[in-house]
Amino acid sequence: MNILVNAIDALEEFNAKRTYQEIRDNPCRITIRTSVVNSQWVKIALAKPAEGIADNGSGIPESIQKQIFNPFFTTKPVGKGTGMGMAISYQIITEKHHGKLEFFSTPGEGTEFVVQIPIQQVSKVV
Numbered sequence: 001m002n003i004l005v006n007a008i009d010a011l012e013e014f015n016a017k018r019t020y021q022e023i024r025d026n027p028c029r030i031t032i033r034t035s036v037v038n039s040q041w042v043k044i045a046l047a048k049p050a051e052g053i054a055d056n057g058s059g060i061p062e063s064i065q066k067q068i069f070n071p072f073f074t075t076k077p078v079g080k081g082t083g084m085g086m087a088i089s090y091q092i093i094t095e096k097h098h099g100k101l102e103f104f105s106t107p108g109e110g111t112e113f114v115v116q117i118p119i120q121q122v123s124k125v126v
């Protein structure tokens with residue numbers, strides 16, 4: 001949800017700077033792609049890359065890309081963002097699900113977040 005809401009925010013912000021004509025010619029889009037990598041014979045195949053969640057908004061400027069997973073980092077106006085969405089998502093995906101969260105962003109073209117979650121969790125023997 002945090003990743004989706006960020007994508008919607010990015011598109012709204014992008015549209016606010018565009019004319020009706022520009023929006024109509026090149027509409028905003030959020031793409032969600034899921035796939036299972038299942039080579040059937042190795043354990044390593046038991047990984048599920050990806051909810052690739054991509055938007056065609058303004059992208060994330062390179063100067064702030066290193067900071068977006070930091071708690072309380074936000075570029076949104078006071079009262080809109082707390083800056084916790086990505087920090088919480090990162091924690092849930094990596095610590096709770098032993099997965100990976102990464103993103104690829106080209107300023108001016110958009111952003112893709114990739115969530116990878118192992119299908120089988122390793123259970124701990126206590």
Ligand SMILES: Nc1ncnc2c1ncn2[C@@H]1O[C@H](COP(=O)(O)OP(=O)(O)OP(=O)(O)O)[C@@H](O)[C@H]1O
Nearest residue numbers: 006007010068074075076081082083084085086111
């Ligand atoms: N899809 C995206 N496109 C552009 N910038 C993004 C995108 N996703 C995240 N960001 C940048 O990363 C920053 C941190 O995101 P994060 O979700 O942690 O906080 P937030 O959205 O500002 O506030 P909230 O706590 O309400 O989620 C955002 O303020 C924004 O600058």
Ligand SMILES: [Mg+2]
Nearest residue numbers: 002006085086
């Ligand atoms: Mg957010």
